[in-house]
Amino acid sequence: MTATAxxxxxxxxxxxxxxxxxxxxxxxRDELLCLPGARSSLLEMSHRDKQFVDILHDAENSLRxxxxxxxxxxxxxxxxxxxxxxxxxxxxxxxxxxxxxAYLQTGTWGKKAIAEAKKEGDVSIAYxxxxxxxxxxxxxxxxxxxxxxxxxxxxSNETIQGVQFQSEPPCPGSVPLVCxxxxxxxxxxxxxEKYGILYACAQKNAGPAxxxxxxxxxxxxxxxxxxxxxxxxxxxxxDNDSEWNTPPTFAIYVLGKVAKWLANDVxxxxxxxxxxxxxxxxxYDVIDGSGRFYTGHARPESRSIMNVTxxxxxxxxxxxxxxxxxxxxxxxxxxxxxxxxIRASIYNAMPLDGVKALAGFMSxxxxxxx
Amino acid sequence: MTATAxxxxxxxxxxxxxxxxxxxxxxxRDELLCLPGARSSLLEMSHRDKQFVDILHDAENSLRxxxxxxxxxxxxxxxxxxxxxxxxxxxxxxxxxxxxxAYLQTGTWGKKAIAEAKKEGDVSIAYxxxxxxxxxxxxxxxxxxxxxxxxxxxxSNETIQGVQFQSEPPCPGSVPLVCxxxxxxxxxxxxxEKYGILYACAQKNAGPAxxxxxxxxxxxxxxxxxxxxxxxxxxxxxDNDSEWNTPPTFAIYVLGKVAKWLANDVxxxxxxxxxxxxxxxxxYDVIDGSGRFYTGHARPESRSIMNVTxxxxxxxxxxxxxxxxxxxxxxxxxxxxxxxxIRASIYNAMPLDGVKALAGFMSxxxxxxx
Ligand SMILES: Cc1ncc(COP(=O)(O)O)c(C=O)c1O
Ligand SMILES: Cc1ncc(COP(=O)(O)O)c(C=O)c1O
Ligand SMILES: [Mg+2]
Ligand SMILES: [Mg+2]
Ligand SMILES: [Mg+2]
Ligand SMILES: [Mg+2]
Numbered sequence: 001m002t003a004t005a006x007x008x009x010x011x012x013x014x015x016x017x018x019x020x021x022x023x024x025x026x027x028x029r030d031e032l033l034c035l036p037g038a039r040s041s042l043l044e045m046s047h048r049d050k051q052f053v054d055i056l057h058d059a060e061n062s063l064r065x066x067x068x069x070x071x072x073x074x075x076x077x078x079x080x081x082x083x084x085x086x087x088x089x090x091x092x093x094x095x096x097x098x099x100x101x102a103y104l105q106t107g108t109w110g111k112k113a114i115a116e117a118k119k120e121g122d123v124s125i126a127y128x129x130x131x132x133x134x135x136x137x138x139x140x141x142x143x144x145x146x147x148x149x150x151x152x153x154x155x156s157n158e159t160i161q162g163v164q165f166q167s168e169p170p171c172p173g174s175v176p177l178v179c180x181x182x183x184x185x186x187x188x189x190x191x192x193e194k195y196g197i198l199y200a201c202a203q204k205n206a207g208p209a210x211x212x213x214x215x216x217x218x219x220x221x222x223x224x225x226x227x228x229x230x231x232x233x234x235x236x237x238x239d240n241d242s243e244w245n246t247p248p249t250f251a252i253y254v255l256g257k258v259a260k261w262l263a264n265d266v267x268x269x270x271x272x273x274x275x276x277x278x279x280x281x282x283x284y285d286v287i288d289g290s291g292r293f294y295t296g297h298a299r300p301e302s303r304s305i306m307n308v309t310x311x312x313x314x315x316x317x318x319x320x321x322x323x324x325x326x327x328x329x330x331x332x333x334x335x336x337x338x339x340x341x342i343r344a345s346i347y348n349a350m351p352l353d354g355v356k357a358l359a360g361f362m363s364x365x366x367x368x369x370x
Numbered sequence: 371m372t373a374t375a376x377x378x379x380x381x382x383x384x385x386x387x388x389x390x391x392x393x394x395x396x397x398x399r400d401e402l403l404c405l406p407g408a409r410s411s412l413l414e415m416s417h418r419d420k421q422f423v424d425i426l427h428d429a430e431n432s433l434r435x436x437x438x439x440x441x442x443x444x445x446x447x448x449x450x451x452x453x454x455x456x457x458x459x460x461x462x463x464x465x466x467x468x469x470x471x472a473y474l475q476t477g478t479w480g481k482k483a484i485a486e487a488k489k490e491g492d493v494s495i496a497y498x499x500x501x502x503x504x505x506x507x508x509x510x511x512x513x514x515x516x517x518x519x520x521x522x523x524x525x526s527n528e529t530i531q532g533v534q535f536q537s538e539p540p541c542p543g544s545v546p547l548v549c550x551x552x553x554x555x556x557x558x559x560x561x562x563e564k565y566g567i568l569y570a571c572a573q574k575n576a577g578p579a580x581x582x583x584x585x586x587x588x589x590x591x592x593x594x595x596x597x598x599x600x601x602x603x604x605x606x607x608x609d610n611d612s613e614w615n616t617p618p619t620f621a622i623y624v625l626g627k628v629a630k631w632l633a634n635d636v637x638x639x640x641x642x643x644x645x646x647x648x649x650x651x652x653x654y655d656v657i658d659g660s661g662r663f664y665t666g667h668a669r670p671e672s673r674s675i676m677n678v679t680x681x682x683x684x685x686x687x688x689x690x691x692x693x694x695x696x697x698x699x700x701x702x703x704x705x706x707x708x709x710x711x712i713r714a715s716i717y718n719a720m721p722l723d724g725v726k727a728l729a730g731f732m733s734x735x736x737x738x739x740x
Contacts, residue, residue, distance in 0.1 A: 008404045008408075008409060009403070009404050009409060009410055009411075010409035010410065012409060012410045014410075014414065014415070014416045014419075016416065016616070017413065017414055017415055017416055017417065017616070017619055018416075019410070019414050020411065020413055020414050022403075025402060025403050025411055025413070026403065028402055028413075029399055029402035029403055032395060032398055032399035032402060033392075033395050033396065033399055034378045034379050039378060039379060039380035039382065039699075039701050040379060040380070040382045040384075040389070040701075041379075041390065041395050043387065043390055043395070043398075043578040043624070044382055044384065044387055044388060044389050044390050045384070045387055046384045046385070046386065046387055046388075046702065047387065047579065049384075049702075079449035079450045079451065079454070079580065079618070080449045080450050080454070080601050081449065081601075081615045081616050082615070083600060083601055083614070083615035084449070084450070084599070084601040084615075086599075086600065087599030087600060087601060087602070088599075091599060115600075116599060116600055119597050119598075120599075203616055203619075208413040208619070208620050209417065209616045209617065209618055209619045209620065210449065210580040210581075210618035210619070210620060210621060211580075227489050228489075229454070229456075229457030229458075229461060229486060229489065229490075229602070230453060230457060230485075230486055231450050231451075231453055231454040231457060232457070232599070244453070245451045245452070245453035245454075246387070246451050246571065246573055246579045247579065248449070248579055248580035248621070249387060249573075249578070249579045249580070250578050250579065250580060250620060250621070251580060251618070251620070254413065329409075331409050331410075332416065332419075
């Protein structure tokens with residue numbers, strides 16, 4: 001971090017909206033009153049302005065090149081958050097098809113998606129990890145999906161539980177794979193050919209709140225009915241390059257800068273994954289070496305490299321941990337109200353130094369309070 | 371305008387996203403890396419953070435006090451733009467009711483809203499101004515609305531045509547009045563008691579793209595079915611203070627600053643209306659005094675004080691007008707592609723000096739080219 005205006009900044013472990021790269025924030029600040037080459041702020045610029053259209057296409061192309069997204073997928077920038085995707089997916093791919101959609105329920109966000117899907121059609125929960133308090137993802141033989149399912153849906157990283165799929169779950173070739181990647185988007189390379197839809201709200205790993213990226217196979221665009229509310233029909237957005245109506249221009253602009261930072265400063269998604277694994281290991285190593293002072297929530301083979309969740313021996317120690325950490329400039333470590341405990345979200349933009357500081361603090365706190 | 375970073379700025383007559391107050395942009399810039407009192411940028415702050423919740427409530431309260439919105443209305447901050455409201459309104463208030471919704475069709479945006487409403491139920495076009503190329507709003511005896519209509523819908527300011535209702539259209543007491551105020555929100559005081567729903571995307575008169583304000587009478591919240599996609603149900607947003615899911619935090623933050631600028635710098639909506647009328651008169655006076663060199667699109671009694679639309683004798687002169695104006699730092703004057711001609715959008719944040727400059731340019735251009 002640079003000094004001056006950043007000197008009140010702390011290491012921010014918020015689960016989202018979450019830490020962004022400081023060089024991106026600095027650029028946004030410097031361009032805020034007048035975008036270079038423009039006669040106004042980006043905030044004041046028509047979405048039809050050629051300069052903004054170029055910004056939108058640049059953001060799209062940065063994502064395409066980071067993830068290796070080919071022409072058979074459209075890349076959309078939508079509003080409504082991930083929660084609107086919970087409905088748009090079944091509204092487009094399930095409603096009126098007479099098919100059943102298969103869901104893997106491995107945490108809170110998948111469960112919410114299922115509740116919305118049930119409003120649109122028949123849903124089968126192909127795997128349900130709720131019985132073990134959502135502490136793991138299924139193994140490959142643990143569930144079945146019929147060949148004629150409308151799609152197979154899963155959440156690659158359950159932000160609240162800190163449970164992450166290590167790779168794509170098996171899925172019949174005839175069935176579109178649909179993934180909520182909100183909290184691990186761009187954390188590692190993916191084989192995008194495997195996905196029917198991969199979507200992510202930006203505010204965890206890719207930008208500010210207000211934009212959701214939807215990568216969708218073009219052959220899925222025609223399934224939704226013309227009778228859908230216009231905003232809910234993916235085809236409208238794809239046909240109009242995300243300008244069916246006014247897109248969230250500022251959020252797209254920031255997301256584009258984050259994608260460029262990933263490509264140029266970090267060196268792409270392989271390098272990013274390696275850095276993320278290094279960071280996550282620092283914390284899991286402290287947990288595993290703490291003689292059960294810290295207890296990880298996720299089973300080791302399902303651990304998230306984005307959200308590290310753990311508990312302390314009792315509530316008093318947890319409160320003390322959170323308040324003492326804040327005094328050490330380590331903030332927003334409280335677990336989600338639905339599960340309690342501690343959650344350290346260490347997204348792409350969390351610097352290694354921040355994680356080192358937290359790991360050091362954890363060791364120190366354990367030795368003083370165990 | 372101040373010098374330094376603003377010195378490439380021009381007077382921006384864009385219809386939206388559109389001009390914002392420079393003091394607001396300066397504050398946003400100064401706070402971009404670290405929000406005062408916080409340990410991070412606003413862009414990195416959880417929407418559950420108390421400081422952000424306060425910002426959201428402040429924005430709401432500023433709107434309440436500017437417009438005199440009482441407790442019988444909820445104020446919501448939504449994503450999806452005005453276009454999602456085209457669907458949410460009939461999805462909540464028409465679908466499954468067996469009623470018919472009445473629409474006044476006075477321009478392009480009302481027409482688009484009607485197309486979405488027809489997907490949800492029975493629609494009657496109580497007044498249709500398309501026959502006269504959308505150049506006026508109806509008089510009070512020009513249409514009828516049955517007492518049992520689901521609602522009466524109109525667009526208070528048709529942004530593309532530059533046609534504005536001078537006051538609320540007559541509506542039976544039993545029928546909720548629903549208004550798309552996207553392009554004249556906060557341009558003048560309103561009697562909010564008259565409205566069932568008043569909504570506006572922010573990116574014209576109230577902030578950046580990415581947030582839509584919906585003011586809705588609480589007694590309308592229960593009409594929508596539980597089977598609606600969760601995001602589309604107004605009740606979810608009202609019950610959760612616009613945090614049913616992650617709201618567009620940055621857009622709300624900027625909107626809150628614009629509302630404070632209106633209250634403190636401008637002096638409230640009466641003062642704003644007066645300033646807007648002064649600005650609009652400057653342009654309409656040039657049009658009317660130009661000996662038909664400039665032809666206004668709207669009939670005089672339906673003229674908008676936000677979007678001033680007019681044509682020149684031929685296309686060549688229109689192109690020359692636009693390019694010459696740009697050389698004089700007057701930009702984005704091209705009319706919407708669907709109607710052509712010139713459109714000068716002179717929203718709240720357009721300074722009087724900008725309008726004076728445009729009026730002067732128009733007079734000069736007319737005398738040189740007539
Ligand atoms: C995995 C996941 N899915 C969905 C959501 C919901 O996103 P939104 O609040 O944008 O609807 C979140 C977080 O908020 C999330 O972490
Ligand atoms: C009056 C009016 N209604 C609706 C819209 C559509 O708004 P959005 O693009 O946010 O859907 C606009 C402008 O874009 C408008 O001017
Ligand atoms: Mg491909
Ligand atoms: Mg914007
Ligand atoms: Mg009231
Ligand atoms: Mg934000």
